[in-house]
Amino acid sequence: MRNFLSEIKTTIKNLLSRKGRSFLTILGIIIGVAGVIIIISLGAGAQSLVLGQITKLGTNMIGILPGKSNENGPPAAVFGVQIKTLSDRDVEAIKDKSKVPYAIAVASFVSSNITITSGRESVDTTFTATDGDYTKVQNVEMEKGDFFTEEQSDAGSNVIVLGYDVATGLFPNGNELGQVVKIQIPNNNPTSLTSDVGSIPFRVIGIQKKMGTVGFQNQDDQVFIPFSIGQRQLLGIDYIQFIRIKVDDAVNVKITIDDITRVLREQHHITNPIDDDFSVRDLADAIKVLTNITGTLSIFLSLMAGISLIVGGIGIMNIMLVTVSERTREIGLRKAIGATRKNIRNQFLLESIVLTFSGGIIGIIVGILISYLIALGARFAGYDWAFVISPMAVILAVAVSILTGVVFGLYPAIKAAKLDPIVALRYE
Amino acid sequence: MLIELKNIIKNYDNGGVITRVLQNINLEVDKGEFIAIMGPSGSGKSTLMHTIGFLDRPTSGDYFFDGENTKDFTDDELAKIRNEQVGFVFQSFNLLPRTTVFDNVMLPLLYSENKEGHDRRVKDALESVDLGERMSFMSNQISGGQKQRVAIARALVCDPKVIFADEPTGNLDSKSGGTVMHILDELNKEGRTIILVTHDINVARHAKRIVAIRDGEIVKDEKVAESERMHSKRSED
Numbered sequence: 293m294r295n296f297l298s299e300i301k302t303t304i305k306n307l308l309s310r311k312g313r314s315f316l317t318i319l320g321i322i323i324g325v326a327g328v329i330i331i332i333s334l335g336a337g338a339q340s341l342v343l344g345q346i347t348k349l350g351t352n353m354i355g356i357l358p359g360k361s362n363e364n365g366p367p368a369a370v371f372g373v374q375i376k377t378l379s380d381r382d383v384e385a386i387k388d389k390s391k392v393p394y395a396i397a398v399a400s401f402v403s404s405n406i407t408i409t410s411g412r413e414s415v416d417t418t419f420t421a422t423d424g425d426y427t428k429v430q431n432v433e434m435e436k437g438d439f440f441t442e443e444q445s446d447a448g449s450n451v452i453v454l455g456y457d458v459a460t461g462l463f464p465n466g467n468e469l470g471q472v473v474k475i476q477i478p479n480n481n482p483t484s485l486t487s488d489v490g491s492i493p494f495r496v497i498g499i500q501k502k503m504g505t506v507g508f509q510n511q512d513d514q515v516f517i518p519f520s521i522g523q524r525q526l527l528g529i530d531y532i533q534f535i536r537i538k539v540d541d542a543v544n545v546k547i548t549i550d551d552i553t554r555v556l557r558e559q560h561h562i563t564n565p566i567d568d569d570f571s572v573r574d575l576a577d578a579i580k581v582l583t584n585i586t587g588t589l590s591i592f593l594s595l596m597a598g599i600s601l602i603v604g605g606i607g608i609m610n611i612m613l614v615t616v617s618e619r620t621r622e623i624g625l626r627k628a629i630g631a632t633r634k635n636i637r638n639q640f641l642l643e644s645i646v647l648t649f650s651g652g653i654i655g656i657i658v659g660i661l662i663s664y665l666i667a668l669g670a671r672f673a674g675y676d677w678a679f680v681i682s683p684m685a686v687i688l689a690v691a692v693s694i695l696t697g698v699v700f701g702l703y704p705a706i707k708a709a710k711l712d713p714i715v716a717l718r719y720e
Numbered sequence: 721m722l723i724e725l726k727n728i729i730k731n732y733d734n735g736g737v738i739t740r741v742l743q744n745i746n747l748e749v750d751k752g753e754f755i756a757i758m759g760p761s762g763s764g765k766s767t768l769m770h771t772i773g774f775l776d777r778p779t780s781g782d783y784f785f786d787g788e789n790t791k792d793f794t795d796d797e798l799a800k801i802r803n804e805q806v807g808f809v810f811q812s813f814n815l816l817p818r819t820t821v822f823d824n825v826m827l828p829l830l831y832s833e834n835k836e837g838h839d840r841r842v843k844d845a846l847e848s849v850d851l852g853e854r855m856s857f858m859s860n861q862i863s864g865g866q867k868q869r870v871a872i873a874r875a876l877v878c879d880p881k882v883i884f885a886d887e888p889t890g891n892l893d894s895k896s897g898g899t900v901m902h903i904l905d906e907l908n909k910e911g912r913t914i915i916l917v918t919h920d921i922n923v924a925r926h927a928k929r930i931v932a933i934r935d936g937e938i939v940k941d942e943k944v945a946e947s948e949r950m951h952s953k954r955s956e957d
Contacts, residue, residue: 299830302823309818625814628775629874630803630831632796713775717810 303643307650317611318651320604321696325655325689326662327597329681333663335590336680337670342582344676346575352542353429353575354395354549356386356535356556360568376531377560377569383535385555392537392551394544397428401534402523408462408515409491410473415461418514419475421522429536435459437469437498445518452494456502457512471496475517477526492525504674545574601692604651605700612644612704623708624716637709644701645694652693656686721787722881722913723749723772728781730767730936741767742778743936749915751881754908756916756927764936766886769917773806773884774798786881803831807875811887813867815859815874821846822855825874832878845873849903865896872903882913889923901926905951925950 307314358375380400385391387398403420424442426432432439440451452473459468474491494517503511523529539548549572556570557563616623623636631639660681670677730742741764749755749772759765770776771783774790783790785801793801807828815824825842846852849869854862859870868888875883885904889897905926908914918924925944932940 302819306818621814622816625810625816626827626831627799628773628802628808628814629828630799630878632799632831634796635799635831714770717775717814 299639299642300646303639303646307643307646313611314647314650317608318604318647318654320600320607321648321651321693322604322655322658324597324601324604325652325693326659327600328594328689328692329656329659329685330663330666331590331593331597332685333659333679333681334666335586335593336682337663337667337677339583339586340678340680341670341675342586343579344678346578346582351575352539352545354537354539354545354552355573355578356537356552357571357573358531358533358569360571374533375569376529378532378535379530380532382556382559383532385559386535386537386552388555391555392548394539394541394548394551395537396540397425397538399423399425399429399536400519400532401536402519402527402529402532404478404527406478406526407476408458408473409476410462410471413462413464415458417455417458419517419522419526420514421517421519421526423519426516429538433501433503435499435501437496439498439516440518445520448518448520450492450494450521451497451518453498453500453516454496455500455512455514457510458515459496459499468496468499475515475526477528492521545576549574601696605648605696608644608648608696609700609704612640612701613707615643616640616704616708619708620711620716620719623711624713624719627711627713628717633709636711637705640705640708641698641701644705645697648693648697648701649690652690655693656689659689721748722751722753722785723747724782724784725772726782726784728771728778728783730764730771730776731779741936742771745781745936745938747772747931747938747941749882749913751913752908752911754904754914754916754926754928756918756924756930757933758918758921758924758930759933760919763933765917765919765933768933769884769886769915772915773808773882774802775808799831800833803828804878805881807878807880807883809868809871809875809883809885809888811890813864813871813891815867815870817860819859820855821851821857821859821862821870824859824870825877828874828878834878841877842873845877846870848876849873863896864892865899868892868896868900869903872900872907876907880912882915883907885914885916887918888916889918889920897923901950922950 356378358377383398383400386395399422401420401422403418405416406419407414407416408419409415422445424440424445427439434453435456437453439453440449444451452475454462454468454473462468462473463471472493472495474493476491500512517526523532537548537552539545552572553568556572557565557568560569562568626636626639663681664679667677667679725745725747728742728745728747729740732739732741745768757765757768767776771778774785785805790798790801816827822842825845826838829838829841843852843855846855849872851866851869851873854866854870859867862870868891872883872888883904888900888904892900901923904914904916908928914927916923916927924930925948927944928949929943930940931938
């Protein structure tokens, strides 16, 4: 044991006396290991970010999208395809307590990009038209004023709630409440050609609190208006783009999905499930889809990192071969004073393992540092990013770096061990 | 009888061309002898020493060391003999660079099965060559003569039966060379067997017996008369 420790000490001393070269030798390993650590950390961070946002919405939420979609893939609406199969009558049917007993709130949505003006100020933003149930399916926090009520929504009042950034854009001097803003009717409104009204006025009744970015979308860059105005007057359509339903308790989510599916099939006169023209999903489905995507990404990125470890290992082997031939005389001497083949082999194997192990340790430190900086950057950009370093990833990185040392150090070490002492001593 | 060579032949095969380096060598060495092997370059004297020193195997013939035929020894057994029974001193010292004097002398003990008192033995060996004060110096911070004395200490540290010295003064000035030869003389007086390879008759005359070799054969093997022996005076370098 004492010999082994002093051998490690000698090896480290030896490597330190050639600092520059030792460092360049393990650079590949450092990059590979740091890559693995960063990828795993980023994957975990991104996953926790997205999952956190989803679960923040609540696990008792159900979403209905028009069009059929594969259970594990994203819905068609994600790709910008407009499907017109969801109607106001569907919403009324879902609200029927005798058919869907556990649904406690049903909110309909349409949204689009619009230009909104106040005096000479103008902002391009996104509007979401929804009904009075919105405050039940979504946690709403107001900076000033109130969100519109169910009555205001049902009456089709011309009221508007501004996101924080929109409010500061339109009213740099504050004093927004009670002001009138105008939303231009989008060009793609089928009725706008015949209509002589170019824009619709809205009275500002509330400003939302600053929320930052959630789900890769700036929550402060949007406005809310009552559903029927947005749907009929602004977009000129009669279908619904999205319905969100709140269930009284998470345990009733699956039953409610079945209830809704039955109601919608009845509404749409569908007998064969293959012909479904809608999809009903809960957050468990969404989590499954996201986990699938991030999981696949992680595997691919880890493969890339693995390749860089192999390349790093080949670099180690290369330098070890050079080292063996440079130290041929030393090998001859060691054999002359009693070193066996095994002694020589272990000496060089130990050297390459110490090299890759140090590379692994440095790589882990570099990887953790970079992951931390990325997490800091993401938080600075407004994401609720968790800095995650999995102990498994660290253990794996150490194990893989030692393994790289053994695998790629073995050939040079065996070559050294096989040297004939006489030939080695005469070597110049 | 410590060493007995019987009909030793050594051929080198250079891509089909066979070079006969040693031809039918017979040699006996008793414990406590001081032998100089002499000969011009290419005569086979170094190969003979390497063969006796277990660095090289003969092509044929028998080599009895301390009564044992070493013909069928495995590589590991030969390594053990090199470690415990013999010590080498080379012309170019062969110290490890960037390593202290102490660690250089320690080197054979790292391969030794005897784990006792390593530090003590290294100190004793260095004191016996008057380098007790230089233990923590780096091997490249000392003079050539001191390097060779470190090499002798390294050869001594495992307490071997024989010391092989291959042109030990070849890279040294005459003063340092004199010191090195004095140490070898002293070691022989203490009863250590010494086999020296040289082409310098003045170095060879330190020995008690000179074996001359030419074209792979022993051509002369005679005792040196006590009156003709060189007796070194110790000088400090």
